[in-house]
Amino acid sequence: MKVYGTSVSGNCYKIKLLLHLLKIPYEWIETDTRKGETKTQEFLVKNPVGKVPLLELDSGEFLSESNAILYFLAKETPFFPADLLAQSRVLQWMFFEQYSHEPYIAVNRWLIHFQNKKDDPKIPGNHIKGLDALRIMDDHLSKNQFFGSKQPSIADISLFAYTHVAEEGHFPLSDFPNLSSWIRRIREIPDFIPIY
Amino acid sequence: MKVYGTSVSGNCYKIKLLLHLLKIPYEWIETDTRKGETKTQEFLVKNPVGKVPLLELDSGEFLSESNAILYFLAKETPFFPADLLAQSRVLQWMFFEQYSHEPYIAVNRWLIHFQNKKDDPKIPGNHIKGLDALRIMDDHLSKNQFFGSKQPSIADISLFAYTHVAEEGHFPLSDFPNLSSWIRRIREIPDFIPIY
Structure with missing residues (x-):
């Protein structure tokens, strides 16, 4: 493929x-x-x-x-659970990622880190909404090791992609200790490769 | 439930x-x-x-x-197909709906029809992107009866929700003949109920 x-x-x-x-x-x-x-x-x-x-x-x-x-x-691998409610939770977090996370966290990273548009008027509003998304994730991780399932799933992969480079969009990951631990857990999955 | x-x-x-x-x-x-x-x-x-x-x-x-x-x-009904690629296409259209459709079409409906904020500065940009989404859907329907599957699926239900009331956000559905035919097909599904 x-x-x-x-x-x-x-x-x-x-x-x-x-x-x-x-x-x-x-x-x-x-x-x-x-x-x-x-x-x-x-x-x-x-x-x-x-x-x-x-x-x-x-x-x-x-x-x-x-x-x-x-x-x-x-779908047919351990990265997607077998149970219907767990599958639905994986999708829940992936829809959260595309609606409430990526449009703020990825966009500010893009504007600040790749486009050098640090004064873009969209940045402050995106920053507030992106922090909301990170806080919701951090709260979830205070009681769970992963998103959607008890082991890493495609919900984790989806959320990891922009979360672990959120500092490039000036989001302070060090304020979210559970997120930082989760990022380490994802990096420890066998055959992990970094974005850069 | x-x-x-x-x-x-x-x-x-x-x-x-x-x-x-x-x-x-x-x-x-x-x-x-x-x-x-x-x-x-x-x-x-x-x-x-x-x-x-x-x-x-x-x-x-x-x-x-x-x-x-x-x-x-x-998941276990005719509204979700059995084939993996068809399932993935259903999800493809549902992620399209949340990322490239709802943020423009639903938001302009909200601002114009429910909030009476017809001069909101976000409206013109949302209008252009919402028209893009409707055009992509109309093009797909020039060769397909439904989205993602050969019979109505949850991709159709997802896209129908804000598309069929898009005129409340000043999107001209009459410019998209395939969309209008598809809306009629959805309304003909047994046990259909309207939003209002």
């Missing part, structure tokens, strides 16, 4: 990390959003939404949305 | 609609975001994210995030 992705993107890193954890071989096709490579006519035929990551199966079919790709890859 | 929800919310209507289609009995507990009822200490114990819909199981456990609740209710 092929993965179209921007290497520094957390959404794309999710797929790379899971593929390594599952020891699934793949071809990475660097497709840089910063160079407009997801908005070309050629790419839009593959994914009309114009975003990466994008998975191309050996059959030639495409699948988009990072968290849907994680589900596709993990 | 109990559903905490704001009746006019598309995210909450998703759950009500699926429960009716599946003929599952439930108790609706009206919880109005406009009155701050999702931000009380009592509610935050149930859902720390402070949002509805929220499902309370007979066991006393809670599940949040509208699309995760849809999965929980539909």
Whole structure:
């Protein structure tokens, strides 16, 4: 299978990390959003939404949305639980990630760390909402080792991607001790690879 | 089971609609975001994210995030396909709905129709991105009857919720003929109930 992705993107890193954890071989096709490579006519035929990551199966079919790709890859593995309520909780945290976490934490990282737009008017509001998301995660981790399941799942991989580099968006991870412990636990999973 | 929800919310209507289609009995507990009822200490114990819909199981456990609740209710029914790739496509469209559709289409409906904030500076930008989402959906429906599967699935229910009332946010549905036909098909599903 092929993965179209921007290497520094957390959404794309999710797929790379899971593929390594599952020891699934793949071809990475660097497709840089910063160079407009997801908005070309050629790419839009593959994914009309114009975003990466994008998975191309050996059959030639495409699948988009990072968290849907994680589900596709993990469904029959220990990274997706067997119990229906646990499965639903994994998805709950992944929808939380895309709605209440990524739009603030990933966007501020993008503006501050990659675009050098430290005065962008969106940053202060995103900062407040991103801190809310980190606080909710930290509270959950005060009573749980992982998100959604008793062992690492694709909910953890999804949330790890932008959380562990949140300081690049000026979010103070040291204020969230349970988050910091969880980040260490994820890094200890066999075959873990870093984003950089 | 109990559903905490704001009746006019598309995210909450998703759950009500699926429960009716599946003929599952439930108790609706009206919880109005406009009155701050999702931000009380009592509610935050149930859902720390402070949002509805929220499902309370007979066991006393809670599940949040509208699309995760849809999965929980539909997993073993015809509204969730059996094939892994089809399942992943259903989720792909549901993540699209929460990231690229709801934040623009639902938010403009909220500002214009419910908050009477027609001059909110977010509206024009949301309008452009919401039209992008509707166009992507309309293009998909030029070759498909439904989203994600060959019969109605929870991807359709998820996308239907805010799409069919998009005109309340000043999105011109009549410009999208395939979307209009799809809306009619959803309304024809046995046991369909309207949002109002």
